[in-house]
Amino acid sequence: MGNLCAVRIFGDLIKSHNPDFIFLAETLVEGKNIKELAEKFGFVEYFAVDRVGRGGGLAVMWKHNLVCQVVDSSNNFIDVHVIEGQNVAWRLTCFYGYPERNRCQESWNLLRGLVKNDGIPWCVFDDFNDMLYVSDKKGPHPHPRSLLDGFKLAIEDCGLTELDLTGGDFTWEKSKGTENWVWERIDRAFANDLWWRKFPLYKLSVSHVIKSDHDPIMLEPTHVEFSRKQFRFRFENTWLNELSFKEEVTRFWGNIPKIHLLPKLLSVSSFMARWGRMFFHKFRDKVKKQKEVIGELVNREDEEGVKRYFEETKKLDELLVHEELYWK
Template sequence: MNFLSWNCRGLGNSRAVRVLRDLVKTRKPDFIFLSETLVSSVKISELCLSLGFVHNFVVDCVGRGGGLAVMWKNTVVCNIGSSSLNHIDVEILRDTVPHWRLTCFYGMPERDRRRESWDLIIHLSSISSLPWCIAGDFNDMLFPSDKEGKHDHPQFLMHGFREAIVDSELVEIDLSGGRFTWEKGKGTTNWVRERLDRAFASDTWWQLHPLCKLSVHHIVYSDHDPIQLELCNSNLSKKEFRFKFENTWLRKSSFRDEVNQYWDSLPLLQLMPKLISMSSYMAKWGRNFFHKFRDKLCKQREIVNALAQKTDEESIKNYFLEKDKLHELLLHEESYWKQRAKTFWLAEGDVNSKFSVVMLRLGEK
């Protein structure tokens, strides 16, 4: 399932509709949540059909503000549960995984009403035992780093929001693609950027979707950027996602430091999502390392071959130095392919034990 959430700030504007069409075309969501639609349910139904979505549910706006809508394709089977001006609760039914619950959320924009948002989150956490994910525009921040610009976000608001998340036993899904989802005054002295759009999930939901990915996509219209949650069924993903720790990484002196820094930078996730994020980082690090290593090996061979043709004293001295560097690179390559062939593992060190040692050391920090 591919879920897209966007505070569109009004679908009566042709530019907003144009951006939404482009998002559907490029991001291919199965399920869309829109907040602050500012249009009637009739308009949403028309738009839904024009975008290729079969089903929709609307919470009409009141006066000149608000309005929520969800729309989904036949690839997703949904039962609509409770709803209000600030949320739409949906039960997701899939053949391949157990049923789970998605709450599309829009937080109170007024600061003096944030307590109502927090109480609603806590209430929603108690009404069902299904694996639960809640996502949308919360109009609130958890940490000082969620904002850049003049006037820090009040500590009591961050504290209240964090308490609601902890009381609801939720864990935040890490965001990729950027730190912020809303900005105003870009390039001016009044430039402000904030992270208002987020997604959280219960422990049972994480067990169903340990390989989920949340990302922000920057668009040409609106001060709000949409967030996209992509799910990967763990029953199917075993073939799609195979993390393998490479022994040769340990030969790179900077590897441990970079891994430690990334581990420390991760938010206070539960163990499973944190390990998933850590393994994804190391896999990406390994791919970059291998490509750079391959280029480095080719260049080093060229240097040695060029020096081998020279007979002056300085070139001969450099020849032996560069030859030693080439030998070290060949050791890296040999270690890599030995592990790939699953031979001589005892000589190199068991891959699982080395990975476990690295993770244990990270846990001790």
């Protein structure tokens, strides 16, 4: 936030997404600059942690339709209570992990120290400067397995489950267009099972911005009350006819930390529901394309053409059987 280009990018982000709450990491400025920024873009409240030397700096800001209370902070996090009525509705910890690889253990221990058994839904998100899976990095020099396992263990110790990210696989990029080009996913979000109960229909997405190595992530916590009518998941038998289904679900399930069953079930059922919606649209496309193939063969009289006609009509019949199974 120390230059005009960064402020312009920030302004465009506000106009595009109209967020009620913002967390900024590595602001590289003093708190007074954050005050000016908040007022410029219509945020009525703010809280800032000054930079240390020439680096660091954290800030949160929020609009009038939110009631927030900052309860704790350091150079690595800002802990916020979101208030509804007279009560604490949920807790949001805006986290910034140590960027130095040799300080990963300190980040993990700091995260463990933030755990509170106070019965409040808790979400912790943003820049962990750390990765969970081999697939979180693309480029030279894979991330050490010991660090992947250490971060996973810390998340499990905290009783947290990762929120599924849409919009892209990576959130940080360096050395674009060179032989050292690297993509990493170091920005993410986690929540305890109470938060999952409160916001099962959340959306977490990544959006690209120019002239920044970090892409912002956006959390939309849609609040619902559990009931049979409001939140009902249906498994479709026809999915089992798609060879990739079991493989993709198994891989997704295996990537979720082995902790509380409820958020794990919610996460995988949400994944299957999204998979099913995409499958149905693709399925109808398959039927349409298969009819087009048959239409090109229907008037052929040569032996090869007739043979292919019967083969393709058999494929169409199989697709229609799957469709009938879906509607049953």
